[in-house]
Amino acid sequence: MVRKDLAGRGISDKRVLAAMASVPRERFVPQDLQHLAYADQPLPIGCDQTISQPYIVALMTELAHVTRRSRVLEIGTGSGYQTAVLAKIVDRVWSIERIQHLSREAEKRLHALGIANATLLIGDGALGYRDSAPYDAIIVTAAAPHSPQPLLDQLAIGGHLVIPLGDRAVQVLYSVERTTSGFVDHTAGSCRFVPLVSPQAFED
Ligand code: SAH
Numbered sequence: 370m371v372r373k374d375l376a377g378r379g380i381s382d383k384r385v386l387a388a389m390a391s392v393p394r395e396r397f398v399p400q401d402l403q404h405l406a407y408a409d410q411p412l413p414i415g416c417d418q419t420i421s422q423p424y425i426v427a428l429m430t431e432l433a434h435v436t437r438r439s440r441v442l443e444i445g446t447g448s449g450y451q452t453a454v455l456a457k458i459v460d461r462v463w464s465i466e467r468i469q470h471l472s473r474e475a476e477k478r479l480h481a482l483g484i485a486n487a488t489l490l491i492g493d494g495a496l497g498y499r500d501s502a503p504y505d506a507i508i509v510t511a512a513a514p515h516s517p518q519p520l521l522d523q524l525a526i527g528g529h530l531v532i533p534l535g536d537r538a539v540q541v542l543y544s545v546e547r548t549t550s551g552f553v554d555h556t557a558g559s560c561r562f563v564p565l566v567s568p569q570a571f572e573d
Contacts, residue, residue, distance in 0.1 A: 370394075370423055374409040380427045384435075388457035389427050394420075396478055397448040416468050418563055420448040421510060425542075425560060427454075432531045432544040432557055433506035435459050440501065442523070444494030444565070445510035449475030452487050455508070462487040463501055465494035467566060495567035497523040504528060511565035512540045519569075521545070521552065533562045537571060 371390045380386060395406035397420055402412050411419040421429075429451070435441060439459040443452055446466035452475065455462045466472040469491050476489050490498060494509070495517040502523035509520070509532040516532055524530055524547045533540035542557040564571040 370407045370409065374424050375427045378424055380424070380431055382431045384458050385427050385430045385454075388430070388454045389423065391457055392450065392453045393482070394423065394450060396482065397450040397453070414448045414471070416471055418447050418468070418471060420450050421562075426451050428542070428557060429508050429510070429531045430454055430458070432542070432555075433508055433529050435506050439505040442498060442501070442504040442507045442520075443510065444497075444507070444520070445563075446472050446475045446489055447510060449478050449487075449489075451508065451510055452489070453479060453482060453484055456484045456487045459505075460486065461501075463490060463498050463504075464488070465490045465492055465498060467491070467493060493567050493569075495519065495565060495569035499523065506531065509533070509565060510562065511570075512537065512562040513565040513567075513570040516543070516545055517565075517567070517569040521547070533560050537564050 398406045411422045414420050440461045441455050441459050443464040446464040452464045472489050472491050497519040503525035505528045507520050507530045512533040528547050530545040534543050542560045544555045546553045566573045
C-alpha cells in the first residue's frame with residue numbers, strides 16, 4: 370500500500386510514509402471488512418461515518434507540514450486512524466469527534482496500540498479547542514462549506530489548516546497557510562468527505 374498507493378501517487382514526505390507503514394489499518398476497520406483494510410478506499414465504520422482512504426490520509430498529513438515538534442488538532446476522530454498516523458509523527462495531537470461512541474472506540478484502539486500522545490475530545494470540532502491553541506496544524510476530516518473562523522483563529526503563524534471545502538457531494542482539498550500578513554490558500558484536487566455537522570457548517 371505504502372509503495373504503490375502512496376509513494377506511487379506522489380506522497381514523498383518520508384515521515385508520512387514511515388507513519389503510514391507503522392500504523393496497522395486493520396485495527397481501525399470493522400471485522401467483516403478486514404480483507405479490504407489495505408485497499409486504497411474509504412470504508413464504513415458505523416454511525417454512518419467512514420475511515421478515509423489511505424491516500425487521502427497521507428495527503429492531508431503531508432499538506433499539514435508537520436514536524437516532530439508540531440502540536441496538531443484534528444476534527445473528526447472517526448476510527449482514530451488519522452489520529453494514530455499524526456501521533457506517530459508529532460509531539461501532541463488533540464482530536465475532536467461529535468459522536469461519543471466513535472470517540473470511545475477510537476480511544477480503545479489507540480490505547481491498545483500504546484499511543485499515549487493523543488487526547489480525544491467530544492464536541493463540535495468546528496469550534497476548535499481553545500485551551501491548547503495555537504496549533505501548528507489543524508486537519509479537518511469532514512467537509513465544510515467554508516473554513517470555520519474559530520479554526521482559523523486557533524492556527525499559529527506558519528501553521529496550516531487542511532480542510533475539504535465544497536458542498537455535501539464534492540469538495541476540493543485546501544491547505545490554508547497562516548502567514549504574518551494573512552491567510553494563503555493552496556488547493557490539492559477534488560475529494561469526497563462526510564459533512565462537518567455544525568451550526569458553522571452543515572445541518573445534520
Ligand atoms: N479521521 C477519521 C475519518 C472520520 S469521518 C478516520 O481516520 O477514521 C469524519 C468524522 O467527522 C465522523 O466521525 C463524524 O462524526 C465527524 N464529525 C462530523 N462533524 C463533526 C463536528 N462538527 N465535530 C467533530 N466531529 C465531527
